[in-house]
Amino acid sequence: MSDFKPRFLKPSDTSSFLDRNDATLLESTDFVYNRHLSQSIQTQRQRLPIFNNRNHILYLLEKYQTLVLVGETGCGKSTQIPQYMIEAEWPAQIGICEPRRVAALSLAGRVADETGSLIQSDTVGYAVRFDACTNKPKIKYMTEGILIREMMSDPLLKDYSAIMLDEVHERTLYTDILMGLMKKILRRRRELRLIVASATMDARELQSYFNNNTTDDKKKDTSVIMSVHGRQFPVDTYFVKEPVPCYVQATVDTVLKINSSKESGDILAFLTGQEEVDRAVRLLREHANAIEAAGKKETFTVLPMYGSLPYHEQLNVFKRTLDGFRKVIIATNVAETSVTIPNIVHVIDCGFVKMKWFNTETHTDSLMIMPVSKASAKQRAGRAGRVRAGHCYRLYTEDDFIKLPDTTPPEMTRSNMTYVILQLKALGIDNILKFKFPNPPPVGNIKSALEILYALDAIDIDGELTKPLGFNMAEFALDPLYTKILLTSAEFECSEEVLTIISMLQVETIFAKPSTGNSAVKARVQKRHFEVEEGDLITYLNIYLAFVQSGYGNDFCHRNFINYKSMKRVVEIRARLGKMMSNYGVPLVSCEGDTEAVCKCLVTGLFPNAVYLHYSGVYKTVRGDIELHVHPDSVLYTIPQPQWVVFCEVMHTTKLFMRDLTVIKSEWLLELAPHFYHKTVVKDY
Structure with missing residues (x-):
């Protein structure tokens, strides 16, 4: 395969992809433009395609409550529109929501440079998971999950005069939630402005969705569409x-x-x-x-x-x-x-x-x-x-x-709704079925999420959040399964160990995988030093403890074929999660090597992911009877397979593979998840 060289065939049509028709621009109004930046930065800003539309954008934001902006990536919409609004002396904060952490961080840095200010200052700041600004900057870049959590304490977003939802065409889970929530907020706050920006999307559909006056012919539309060309070459x-x-x-x-x-x-x-x-x-x-x-x-x-x-x-x-x-x-x-x-x-x-x-x-x-x-x-x-x-x-x-x-x-339409429903409940939305999503999720997904939340004791039989567990789980920026494990870990006296394991699960890759055969064998041998029969999660715990004992050294990671970048990220996440646990009154205590207590605590959250070893030699889910296989990277792949395990995720390649396994006892499921499992006797005649 190393000698393989792909041959490329040029198609007949190589025209530019992102050509668009210009929307009709409305009458413009002049605004004062403060020239306080250096000439070089001003020149860079003026070269952006969106600069020629500056006054048009400000005019539309004055006249309409929602602006649906079709602007190609690179036209300057994410960095320039908030600055235009600040220059036009818009009151309060301007929030820009990005679907990805790296985008929020890099855009905040870019705008800080252009405004001649420090990042995380009173002018520009950012807020992402495990890293948020404590002040209230005029321009705030954030991930979508951060804004949803802010709505829990400020449901009408009174600290903001405008919200920008960027890259809406990605249609992430949080994007659709935010669009549904913003639709409700805009009805209550007529002075709030919303900018829905994207490079490729159905603008007419979004305009209709956010147009709150479509049923009243006497009133004008509250949303408008505008198109901005990007700097696109063939x-x-x-x-x-x-x-x-x-x-x-x-x-x-x-x-x-x-x-x-x-x-x-x-x-x-x-x-x-x-x-x-x-x-x-x-x-x-x-x-x-x-x-x-x-x-x-x-x-x-x-x-x-x-x-x-x-x-x-x-x-x-x-x-x-x-x-x-x-x-x-x-x-x-x-x-x-x-x-x-x-x-x-x-x-x-x-x-x-x-x-x-x-x-x-x-x-x-x-x-x-x-x-x-x-x-x-x-x-x-x-x-x-x-x-x-x-x-x-x-x-x-x-x-x-x-x-x-x-x-x-x-x-x-294809995701687990557990965390979504938990947060919507915390925002006071009781009837999930009546919530106006841009694309409603399947009813089966909602039913499954409600069942799991009830088994987690996050909601009661009436569908209301429990106090304090349900409300605390809604405020954590983690999967509810992991949050339940963290918040109950003190009861099993293993919160230190569980905190480490959950932090390790937040990074994608722990082990480095050499490409050469000799190095791959060495990597496998070194991994054996940390493996235990309890499974992958306890193995992760051993790796972290050894990493700490080595002084957080890169040499340790290189010697044991462990990803040093991932381990540094684990240390950061663990510190932040530890502070959150302390804020919720969860003491950090160690089980002093009692792995059974750790495994039992993990079952309090991972019980929906339980499987048993079928007599045919494959694992099957307790509910659904789906056939699953141990991933080749798991420590349990090469040893006699235990009767009962729980997993963290499923990967579908050639088969359905379980990843990050932990060995458990079947009686723990009945003890810790009685609402989800019950024991029956099946007689064969």
């Missing part, structure tokens, strides 16, 4: 002639082929997850080191980009490289929208994305690698046309592209 698109056997290896080969050509410009490649990104980065760095050692001119530097990467390392993709080096970025779909990386000329699209799908029978999310939609493929290709004419190399055939779905299904 993008030539290439497809492979034949399907590639391994898109990760094909990505590596394509990067090397582009790098050996005379084509200049940086490269951005899309893969599905952290594990694939790290693998591709490792292979490419080996080639880069060999090229540099040979003294060749085709030198390049390789950088990863994914959501769980530490913030200071995410910023590396925006920095200029050394003279003579080409920048190669290997990213997940976090770089598909929201973030514009400068100087990208070549894009490589693997054609797949990792998505969650909820199974109402097993009450679990399955992590599935699926083909991208046409809209996502066009977004990826559009990354190449920001600075000059670009190229997009698709690692799938043109016939396969035609068969792709037009859009990605909204996350609301």
Whole structure:
């Protein structure tokens, strides 16, 4: 496979993807423009496509309550509109919601530079999970989950004069929730303004959704559509002639082929997850080191980009490289929208994305690698046309592209609704079925979520949040299953250990996976030093304790083939979760090596994910009778398989694989989840 080189066939149509018709611009009104910035920054701002529409945007925000803005990524909508509003002396805070953490952080930094202020100052700030500003800046970038939690203490968002929902076309779970909540808030607060911004979306549908006066012919519309062109150059698109056997290896080969050509410009490649990104980065760095050692001119530097990467390392993709080096970025779909990386000329699209799908029978999310939609493929290709004419190399055939779905299904229609319902209940929305979602979730998903919340003791038989457990769980920025484990851990006298385990589960990859056979064997041997028969979660606990004893050293991680970046992130998360537990009165105590207490505590939250070993030799879910298999990376894969286990997630590749397993006893399910399980006797005649 190392000799494989994908051949690309250029299609007949290579026109620009993101051409749009201009919406009719309404009469403009002049506003005072404060020229307090340096000339260079002003010049950069004025070059953005959105600058010519500044007065039109401010006029529409004065006249209409909701502005549906169709603006391509890179036009400047996310950074400039909040500044225009501050310059026009809008009162109170302006909140900008981003679907991804990296987007909120990078945009806040960009605006801080443009306004000549410090980040987290009175002018610009950000708030993301486990990291929020304590003051009230005029411009506040945040993730969508943060705004939902703010609504719990301020249901009408009285601290804000305007809210901007950015990148709405991604249709994440929180995006749909926020649109439904903002629709209710706008009816109560006529002075509040909402900006719904996106690069690709059905603007007419959203305008109709937010138009609160459509039933009264005497009143004018409260929402309006505006379109802003981006700085888009032509993008030539290439497809492979034949399907590639391994898109990760094909990505590596394509990067090397582009790098050996005379084509200049940086490269951005899309893969599905952290594990694939790290693998591709490792292979490419080996080639880069060999090229540099040979003294060749085709030198390049390789950088990863994914959501769980530490913030200071995410910023590396925006920095200029050394003279003579080409920048190669290997990213997940976090770089598909929201973030514009400068100087990208070549894009490589693997054609797949990792998505969650909820199974109402097993009450679990399955992590599935699926083909991208046409809209996502066009977004990826559009990354190449920001600075000059670009190229997009698709690692799938043109016939396969035609068969792709037009859009990605909204996350609301394919996700676990447990956390959604918990937060909506905390916001005072009792009847979930009457809540006006843009795309209503399946009734089966709602029914499953209510059942799990009742078994978790988060809601009572009437569907009301319990006090204090239900309300406390709603305020935690975690999956309710993990939150229940944390909040009840003191009862089992193992809160220190559980805090560590839950923190370890918040990062995607703990173990480094070498590509060469000899190193892979060594990595497996080193992993054995931490493995225990209780399962993966207790193994994670051992790894963290050893990491702490080593002084949080990089040498320890390198020696044991552990991802140092992930472990640093675990330390940060653990510290923040520990503070939250203290705020809720949960004392941090240690079980002093009593692993049974830890495993029993884990069952208090993970009981919906229980499986048993069927006489046929495979695991089956207690409810739903779905066949599952132990993931090859699990510590339980190579030992005699225990009778009962609980898992944290399901991954669907060739089969349904369980990941992050813990061995349990069946009687714990009856003891700790009596509302969810009951014992029956089946007689065979």
